Amino acid sequence: MSLSLKSIPLYVLILAGMVVGVLIGFVAVETEGQSVITDWIKPFGEIFMRLLKFVAIPLVFVSLVKGVANLGNVSALSKLGLRTISLYIGTTIIAVVVGLTLAEVIAPGKIVPSESVGRLQDKYNATVAQKSVLATQIEEKAPLDSLVEIFPENLINAMSRNDNMLSVIFIALFVGVAILIVGKDATAPLMKVIDSLNAVILKMIDLIMKLAPIGVAALIAGMVSDTAGDLNLLGALGLYALTVIIGLLTLIFIFYPLLIKLFTKIPVSKFLKSMIPVQLMAFTTSSSAATLPLNMKTAKDKLGVSEKTVSFVLPVGMTINMDGTSCYQAISAVFIAQVLGIELGLQQMLILIMATVISSIGTPGIPGGGIVILIMVLTSVGIPPEGLALILGMDRPLDMLRTAVNVTGDVAVAAIVDQSTDPHK
Numbered sequence: 001m002s003l004s005l006k007s008i009p010l011y012v013l014i015l016a017g018m019v020v021g022v023l024i025g026f027v028a029v030e031t032e033g034q035s036v037i038t039d040w041i042k043p044f045g046e047i048f049m050r051l052l053k054f055v056a057i058p059l060v061f062v063s064l065v066k067g068v069a070n071l072g073n074v075s076a077l078s079k080l081g082l083r084t085i086s087l088y089i090g091t092t093i094i095a096v097v098v099g100l101t102l103a104e105v106i107a108p109g110k111i112v113p114s115e116s117v118g119r120l121q122d123k124y125n126a127t128v129a130q131k132s133v134l135a136t137q138i139e140e141k142a143p144l145d146s147l148v149e150i151f152p153e154n155l156i157n158a159m160s161r162n163d164n165m166l167s168v169i170f171i172a173l174f175v176g177v178a179i180l181i182v183g184k185d186a187t188a189p190l191m192k193v194i195d196s197l198n199a200v201i202l203k204m205i206d207l208i209m210k211l212a213p214i215g216v217a218a219l220i221a222g223m224v225s226d227t228a229g230d231l232n233l234l235g236a237l238g239l240y241a242l243t244v245i246i247g248l249l250t251l252i253f254i255f256y257p258l259l260i261k262l263f264t265k266i267p268v269s270k271f272l273k274s275m276i277p278v279q280l281m282a283f284t285t286s287s288s289a290a291t292l293p294l295n296m297k298t299a300k301d302k303l304g305v306s307e308k309t310v311s312f313v314l315p316v317g318m319t320i321n322m323d324g325t326s327c328y329q330a331i332s333a334v335f336i337a338q339v340l341g342i343e344l345g346l347q348q349m350l351i352l353i354m355a356t357v358i359s360s361i362g363t364p365g366i367p368g369g370g371i372v373i374l375i376m377v378l379t380s381v382g383i384p385p386e387g388l389a390l391i392l393g394m395d396r397p398l399d400m401l402r403t404a405v406n407v408t409g410d411v412a413v414a415a416i417v418d419q420s421t422d423p424h425k
Contacts (some may be wrong), residue, residue, distance in 0.1 A: 048215025
């Protein structure tokens with residue numbers, strides 16, 4: 001019996017695309033053919049990413065409007081929102097504590113050779129300076145500027161920027177609340193349009209996901225080609241990378257399964273297996289926003305989370321729930337402090353926890369979105385932001401893994417919220 005591509009699970013095809021991408025990347029490096037990757041292969045990865053980003057804002061907007069409108073009343077919205085945000089903040093705090101604990105126990109920064117530190121600083125000083133300027137611009141804002149920017153003055157402008165997701169969420173919530181207040185009878189025609197848009201967007205996602213293996217292969221090939229020259233430098237940071245990996249895998253395979261076991265009726269094995277395609281997609285794209293369509297589909301179709309919960313909890317989680325990023329930032333801050341000989345006391349550790357949790361809210365769900373935020377976290381505890389140069393070479397592969405953690409945490413919280421909303425599940 002012949003085996004067709006349709007019968008092969010999506011995660012297997014994505015994994016195959018990753019392997020092919022690695023092989024292509026290494027062949028290009030060995031044959032000095034990086035220009036071929038840049039000119040003829042990486043563009044297909046960029047096309048795939050553009051398509052995913054293209055549907056991100058329409059998906060978030062339509063899903064949230066639909067989710068809020070289907071709650072029935074404003075009281076139900078406030079309860080769901082409070083429960084969701086509380087859980088997201090709670091999981092983020094635990095992720096930061098896990099990161100700090102591992103960084104203190106393993107102490108990766110205390111074994112990095114000084115000559116390796118010098119080379120890394122020389123190589124990445126320009127990038128650090130650029131990121132520092134962006135961080136300074138954020139720090140110079142008035143305390144409530146970030147809050148003000150959530151409320152857009154122009155609908156078209158707000159809906160046209162992928163880095164402005166908080167504004168999109170506000171617009172969707174505002175529209176959804178207005179629909180609840182006006183009532184079902186008056187808004188029935190509008191809800192039919194929303195339902196139709198939702199169906200069209202989901203079909204667009206299905207079509208885009210058929211390109212996933214090709215897009216993933218192109219993205220991985222480009223990454224291998226771009227970073228192969230830095231392997232010696234990356235090797236000096238092996239223990240740091242291992243510490244981050246241990247922290248992130250602890251969240252995926254211990255913390256989230258424990259939450260699922262204690263607070264839902266979903267079998268842990270089913271949860272872990274269902275999340276594999278989502279995690280691979282997040283790993284290869286390094287983008288929570290790009291992974292959101294598949295994440296929502298998986299939560300509904302594979303784990304049985306209600307559409308009402310998924311439509312509200314996952315888009316919000318994509319913006320404010322960054323467990324993997326927070327764990328990584330905690331380890332990175334301690335690592336840099338250790339390398340530079342800076343001792344962090346209890347007060348600084350507490351400040352680090354608060355700064356990491358607060359700054360994770362609104363971190364862009366795109367590749368490298370946490371770097372600027374990390375500089376602000378470092379500054380909050382007196383660590384020179386130039387120390388970021390020490391870890392930039394490792395950021396891309398670790399960004400891939402922490403994004404996989406972020407999306408897994410989103411679904412875990414959605415499952416818990418859904419269980420608490422409907423105890424009979």
